[in-house]
Amino acid sequence: MARVEVTPEQFTLVEYDAGVIAGIAEELASKVGLPDDVPVRIEIDEELPLPLTGSTADVVEGGAVLWFSGADFEDGRRRAVFNDQLARAELAMALFRAGDRLQGFADAPPDESLSDAQRAAWEAFAEGRAARLGEFARKVRRQYVFRLYNGFTDVADDAFERLWTTERFTWSELDALCAECKAADPRPEPKQRSAIRKETLRAQG
Amino acid sequence: MKKILPVEELARDSRFVRVQIQEAMMDPRQAKVAERNTGSAKLQPERPAAPDRARQLMHGIFMGELQALEGAGRTTFDFDDEDVPFQLKLDMARQSWDESRHCEISVKLAEHMGTEIGEFSEATFLYEAACAEDALLRLTGVNRALEGLAIDVFNTMKEFGDSSGDPVLAACEDWMLADEVTHVKMGSDWLRRLTENDPERRELALEFQRTVDKLFSLGGFRGETDENPIQLARKFRQMAGFSTDEIDELSEVTVEAQAEAEAMATAEQQAS
Numbered sequence: 001m002a003r004v005e006v007t008p009e010q011f012t013l014v015e016y017d018a019g020v021i022a023g024i025a026e027e028l029a030s031k032v033g034l035p036d037d038v039p040v041r042i043e044i045d046e047e048l049p050l051p052l053t054g055s056t057a058d059v060v061e062g063g064a065v066l067w068f069s070g071a072d073f074e075d076g077r078r079r080a081v082f083n084d085q086l087a088r089a090e091l092a093m094a095l096f097r098a099g100d101r102l103q104g105f106a107d108a109p110p111d112e113s114l115s116d117a118q119r120a121a122w123e124a125f126a127e128g129r130a131a132r133l134g135e136f137a138r139k140v141r142r143q144y145v146f147r148l149y150n151g152f153t154d155v156a157d158d159a160f161e162r163l164w165t166t167e168r169f170t171w172s173e174l175d176a177l178c179a180e181c182k183a184a185d186p187r188p189e190p191k192q193r194s195a196i197r198k199e200t201l202r203a204q205g
Numbered sequence: 206m207k208k209i210l211p212v213e214e215l216a217r218d219s220r221f222v223r224v225q226i227q228e229a230m231m232d233p234r235q236a237k238v239a240e241r242n243t244g245s246a247k248l249q250p251e252r253p254a255a256p257d258r259a260r261q262l263m264h265g266i267f268m269g270e271l272q273a274l275e276g277a278g279r280t281t282f283d284f285d286d287e288d289v290p291f292q293l294k295l296d297m298a299r300q301s302w303d304e305s306r307h308c309e310i311s312v313k314l315a316e317h318m319g320t321e322i323g324e325f326s327e328a329t330f331l332y333e334a335a336c337a338e339d340a341l342l343r344l345t346g347v348n349r350a351l352e353g354l355a356i357d358v359f360n361t362m363k364e365f366g367d368s369s370g371d372p373v374l375a376a377c378e379d380w381m382l383a384d385e386v387t388h389v390k391m392g393s394d395w396l397r398r399l400t401e402n403d404p405e406r407r408e409l410a411l412e413f414q415r416t417v418d419k420l421f422s423l424g425g426f427r428g429e430t431d432e433n434p435i436q437l438a439r440k441f442r443q444m445a446g447f448s449t450d451e452i453d454e455l456s457e458v459t460v461e462a463q464a465e466a467e468a469m470a471t472a473e474q475q476a477s
């Protein structure tokens with residue numbers, strides 16, 4: 001079973017339990033096929049409420065390093081309350097992505113450097129696999145995010161279906177798929193990236 | 206049937222969870238976030254967390270449409286012909302028809318974005334503004350203030366649909382925006398007609414509208430800077446009968462509301 005460490009150990013602004021989150025992550029790490037000898041470090045920024053969602057999944061010195069906005073696990077109906085279903089979906093997606101970086105996606109840039117289009121594609125690939133494992137999945141929501149960054153086109157919809165239903169992909173294949181979508185997308189190039197980034201959200205001073 | 210239905214008695218099934226707007230404003234995380242660089246709050250695809258900001262707003266729009274339907278429907282029923290002209294009630298009936306169509310459109314748009322009904326909490330302050338016992342106050346609270354907010358929200362969402370290249374969102378919001386301009390215009394026209402010979406009453410109604418407008422600015426939710434997710438739609442408000450002075454005044458109200466909310470959040474943080 002993978003060794004999981006969750007920061008902070010005690011939450012003060014939200015009703016989250018680090019032990020519960022670590023337990024879910026341990027179970028899911030095994031389920032998504034992350035090798036047992038890969039340590040998992042999870043950092044959750046409890047200061048960020050809905051709708052300020054965002055996450056990163058990287059591999060640093062052989063370990064999975066996952067960062068989440070607290071909003072990712074928050075129940076939309078009850079302020080600052082943990083939602084087990086959402087947490088499972090987000091953790092599964094991030095663990096799949098960290099696992100990918102160990103196999104087939106080693107040449108992918110770090111999460112902070114991904115374009116929104118690449119991130120949306122990778123998340124679709126990850127959540128589709130989580131769905132096939134029987135985990136709670138949000139296909140329409142994921143497709144909306146994918147369309148937002150890869151275009152509201154038939155080409156993008158076909159690409160999404162491929163990502164959602166495929167079991168194996170490499171970084172270069174995923175990147176090529178994004179390029180196909182971009183070629184068919186009539187919108188101008190985005191001026192900046194959108195996803196909540198860990199670096200830009202750090203408290204000042 | 207009961208007249209002036211209290212907010213507690215609105216019909217909702219188990220999917221809906223209600224919250225008080227004060228809870229959101231008093232959330233200690235809000236003050237923490239205000240100290241950070243989370244990027245502009247203005248709704249644009251390239252802004253941080255844009256998809257979830259848009260999904261949450263779309264759900265809020267649905268809840269707003271539902272309460273606007275309930276509010277306009279109540280106004281049709283709550284006042285007798287001796288209280289208000291029949292033509293006014295007819296306008297409210299037409300508005301109820303529009304709002305019910307907006308509810309259906311909003312549900313489909315939420316589904317299009319991957320949002321379930323009840324995924325987010327419901328704040329009922331919109332309906333509460335529609336509970337005034339004086340028909341004139343209700344008209345200014347609902348048609349000028351609430352529907353005015355709807356103009357700002359729909360225009361913001363339409364622009365988001367345009368800039369993100371989402372043809373479904375852009376077209377639907379444009380259709381609904383056209384209706385909202387009509388609803389606000391109804392309010393502007395009836396306010397003028399009902400107070401034609403009573404400037405004192407008109408001022409009282411406008412004062413009530415200012416109070417509701419401040420509440421609807423939600424501590425910086427609406428305004429004219431990049432820090433405001435919802436942008437004041439000057440052009441459409443003018444089409445709906447607002448004068449430039451009135452829009453300028455509303456702009457000042459939004460700035461006041463934001464400053465007050467920030468002061469409250471800071472005080473809350475210092476106290477905790």
